[in-house]
Amino acid sequence: MEIDPFIFRLSIFILSIFIGYYVVWSVTPSLHTPLMSVTNAISSVIIVGAIIAALAGSSENIFSTSSIFGFIAIILAAINIFGGFLVTQRMLQMYKKKKVKK
């Protein structure tokens, strides 16, 4: 009997939870705010679904009900992607070490 591809995806999912668990515990507490903003940005990879939905419209009917939802989702996710990565970058730029006294 063949294994359902769902099981493979489930395996990836569960292993990723474990990876997430160990990786996140090693994040230094002082970077917890950038952690939240960057997780925000990466979870917006949901944009791939939005793009698929938006591109599904035929050339006569670009804006079908389904693709309109896709287009709106693209805007929402794009705000998050750009906003999330840039604000993270802005924060991380501020973290500086003590200047060594000469």
Add this chain to the structure above:
Amino acid sequence: MISANLSAIFYLISGILFILALRGLSSPDTSRQGNYFGIAGMMIAIIVTFLSVGNFSTSLVYVIIFLIIGGAVGAFIAFKIPMTAMPELVAGFHSLVGLAAVFVAIAAYLNPEAFSLGTIGNIKLASLIEMSIGAAVGAITFSGSIIAFLKLRGIMSGSPITFIGQHFLNLILGIAIFVLIFYLCKSQSDNIFWALIAISFLVGILLIIPIGGADMPVVISMLNSYSGWAAAGIGFTLENTALIITGALVGSSGAILSYIMCKAMNRSFVSVILGGFGADNSSDNAEEKRDQKPVKSGNAEDAAFLMKNASSVIIVPGYGMAVAQAQHALRDMVDKLKKNDIKVTYAIHPVAGRMPGHMNVLLAEANVPYDEVFELEDINNDFANSDVAFVIGANDVTNPVAKTDPKSPIFGMPVLDVEKCKSVLFVKRSLSPGYAGIDNELFYKDNTLMLFADAKKMTEDIVKNLD
């Protein structure tokens, strides 16, 4: 158009880059590089999606236009937002992820062929379950984050909203979500799908309104986690590895942060969710104490004198510092102290502020080097050997009652041992209790000098007096 297998490999690569993005955050030195990994992962995922759909008609032009519109808005927000407003910003971003998840699920439901999930009215059972879970969690994330945003922004009162039968109602609605998913799978009726989303929106609102301002760090972390699970649900629907990996990462990240926050407050996750904490427990007992016990209060001159004669000072910032935007004035004060060869360090409680790590970002913004900033467990022993503790905008996290009074609502919460310092300077506007609604014993200690003023103004006055 590229093959499904090739695009799957690229999605895996972008998932790995996202893991590296989080890995980078283990130290400020590697964090910036980590962020670039994240950006690279996102670009790969988006480009591969374009290539795999392979539809280069006019639709693509619109997709790019919408992408640019969203990106411009996002970039504008990212550059304009003041660092003190990070909690609201993050809550706002969570709501967008949630809503995007809902919209993608709706799009997939209305046009399953585009996602190769079957045909309208005849969607594969597994996909239907996955998309309804994604939609439900996404909707809860959206409406819950909106409430969190309104509370953090101060548009809505931060005090908990509770009513009789609230938990019962939530339970019923929670069961209703599962029942609706079950019937949706049986009938594939549109109305059930819409009802499912509507009820999930309602649950999100009801879930967050009873939670008070002090518990916001937990709420934000929890919504962070939800946004991850919603993404994972959609990832299963779309059979997309990048989304599944990311969803799992974000979901566990938020869950860990919620756990850390709960532990730092010595509260169970369940009690935070049930809410109502910090409603109105300023007991009469506290009122009495306030009248009886004498409080020593001083001015900026006294504070400057004390600090000038100290050899080590520990600064304890809290949410009040963020509200008063006092971080830059604080930094000026510290510079003056350092010129006099006084050792200055910062002590940060995990739940100081309105989100995890909030104080660290504010201090970093004020150019405080991160190696002068210490977490609770790393600095707590140093209070006993220090001359002055300068508490600015923090309250409950310094309350010694958490160690002494088993009846106190915050008993058992790890607190900063501020009272062990030779003297304590406590900047506060009034004697009012903090968010836990309890009196701080520290106010009445002999070695405490209260500085009644706005945090920023007081700090600036101290700076003047340090000259």
